[in-house]
Amino acid sequence: MAGSLFTLTFDEADPQAVGQLGGKGAGLARMTQRGLRVPPGFIVSTEACRQYLKSETVPAGLLDEISGRLAGLEIRTGKSFGRGPYPLLLSVRSGAPVSMPGMMDTVLNLGLSRESAVALATATGDTRFMADLVARFHSMYGEIVLGALGDDEPLDEVASARPGDDPGQTFDRVWSECARRLLDDTGEQVPEDPRAQLAGAVRAVFGSWNTSRARTYREFHKIPHDLGTAVVVQSMVFGNVSDDSGSGVVFTRDPATGEPGLFGEYLAHSQGEDVVAGTRTPDPVREALPSPVLTELEQTAGALEREIGDVLDIEFTVERSTLYLLQVRSAKRTPDAAVRIASDFLTEGVVPPRKVLHHVAVDHVRQVQRPGFDTSEVERARAGGRVLTTGIGACPGQVSGELVLDSDRAKELAEAGHDVVLARPVTSPADLHGMIAARGIVTATGGSTSHAAVVARALGTVCVVGASALKVDLAARTVVADGQTLREGDHVSVDGSSGEVFTGSFATAAPAETGEALASLMSVAGDLAADCTVFSKVTLPADVPRALSAGATGLVTALDDVLAASGHLDRLVQVLMDSRDAGAPHLEPVADAVATEVTPLLREAGDIEFGVRAIDFVSDESRELMQQTALTTRYPSLGVPLGIPELIEAQIAGLRRAIKDAGGATSVHLAVRHISDPAEAAALHGLRPPAGSGLTVGAYLTSPRALANFRGIADASNRIWLEMRVLQAAMFGIPARQLLTAEPLDSYVKRGLLTTDPRSTVDPSLEHALSRSVEQAGHCPVGIRLSGAVSEELVTGLHGKGFRRFAVDADETRPLVLALAKAGLPRQ
Incomplete structure (x- = not known):
């Protein structure tokens, strides 16, 4: 349509323009242009939504564009909107650029008036079908557009009719009720004019x-609030018109496990909302679909x-044995499935x-x-009759916690520290x-494509659905099976793989082997990140093989932690406190303990590069490990890095002995x-051992x-590490330990009081200094120490500045390798 500002048909739209079309619209454009059987329609762009939300009015010209698109749709389908002889009914669905399953709104069967409804009953020869559509349309339009709270009285009785009943009389009865x-x-009614319904x-x-649930979802998943949603207006096909009709949702691979092959569900004689709402339990698609x-569905x-190059979520309708595709998008998946699918894709090539x-x-x-x-323990529980019920495993994992029956209570208890x-x-x-608050979710009805299952997979929360034997009595606050x-308050355990719900709690075993899929994926990621050195933090000898198997190409440790884990730190602190000469304490025990x-x-x-952080008596962590106040009171010189040079020398002596006793193969830096x-760096350099000792020193x-003095420090150092968490905290003026916790920063960022989350993003105040440090490093290798959970955004930013040496906590080794592999790939 010439001069269109806000609308595009599926044929016209560019499938790559997801930001303009939304994910749903882009998928429909892709399938239409591939020649697949897609009911025709058009897309109202996200720009129209943004203008509407800004001004709270429909953008000028939009309704005229929609009217023109309707005229084209009537020609394309051979049907008439709002009248006979063959009525055109529409679905109106949201379609955000980022998938937000179940968070936004849909209206089906739009375009019903007395004239079009009677014509529909006449064309199909089924007044009962028409009555069902009228009742469904009122229910959805009333809830979505007019704000109805929901009807406790079922509409089945209202919509009851026989196929041969008089269409006009039946319409009048159903519509009026x-x-x-x-x-x-609500004090309002559905407009009788179909064009007013569409507007x-x-x-x-x-x-x-901007509903509260949509904003909550975006905040949790860190989706920007300014994207807006597209609107997809599409001609209806009917899965509830006959017994050889129905609707379903399939995934190209199992979204819970990643197993290849079509996986999904189908409900005969139903519309799509019946499948995803969870109020009816559908049948496996392989068993139920003709x-x-x-x-045809498998091949497509x-x-x-x-x-597309990804596992897909496909919605479809079958109308009188003919398949129609209604949506395609990248599927939400569990972490286990994501790893399995990625590994399989890489193997398949x-x-x-x-x-x-x-x-x-x-x-x-x-x-x-x-x-x-x-x-x-699980086997004993099964044998002992502790299986309360079994449903459908929708999101793998195993958790125990207190049974809670409403979401408000779940949030309240979780915030109080309960599982x-x-x-x-x-x-x-x-x-x-x-x-979001719960560690596990159980529902009595619904299948693996229900709201609970889809959202749980997106959250990574253990979930069991369709536990049909479970009777949840909200009034009595009990469950019976x-x-x-x-x-409520009793402890239960949930297995999101087997679908079992147990009474009582279980002990948690050590992490299992990550499996062949993860190993395969990480092998590819490691090759792609080969230009980087990944240092993994270890404390005990048993940590080393685990770190190396996770992909570490270097190791780091902190002497405070090593000595604390062995019990030596308490003894050293006591030696220092008991020393008669506070100016020059007896430090031989330090060297002995380090060695x-x-x-x-x-x-x-073995021969891997090994970084050692010297004992720090004034850090945040020291409050937990040492008598910090007493020590710094007795030895004020501990408040500065080289206040007691003999302490550094003792650690160097202990490390030299350790290198020799270990065989001398390891390259170690302190x-x-x-x-x-x-000047500090130069003085520290003067304490270094002779060349050939296998030990260098740095900062x-x-x-x-x-950072401001970086060049001079680098010139006098063998190695430099930048502690990202501490540097960020210093720029924000907050304690570094708070960057390792959810609160108070989660609430602070959510309130808009910080434009940068220092836990996940490089603050602009550090951008220039970090870039300059790489440029000024010269001969001195410079690395970044990242504490806590690795942020992809942060790693990508640092990689882009030229950093290639990273140190992380042991459990973050694999996440870092993956983040570095992705950071080094070309952007498209």
């Missing part, structure tokens, strides 16, 4: 972008997966690594490493806050914290002043 209920609930639905979909339709799904890694997040890898139940398992008859978007009654505890670490490490001046930089 639905209108009466809406009027009682109201478009406004409602725009408005659904063979010719199943074959496989071709789309290869073209049909998807380039760039695309494969794009769909694996560091949090997927992190969660795959989570511990699970002790298997022997909770949320049990509901069925979840809805109104339960999102409770689902097979004669067993549990009360004793570091030797087995170096022996286990780094001292809080160096901020070139850990923790202050803005150190």
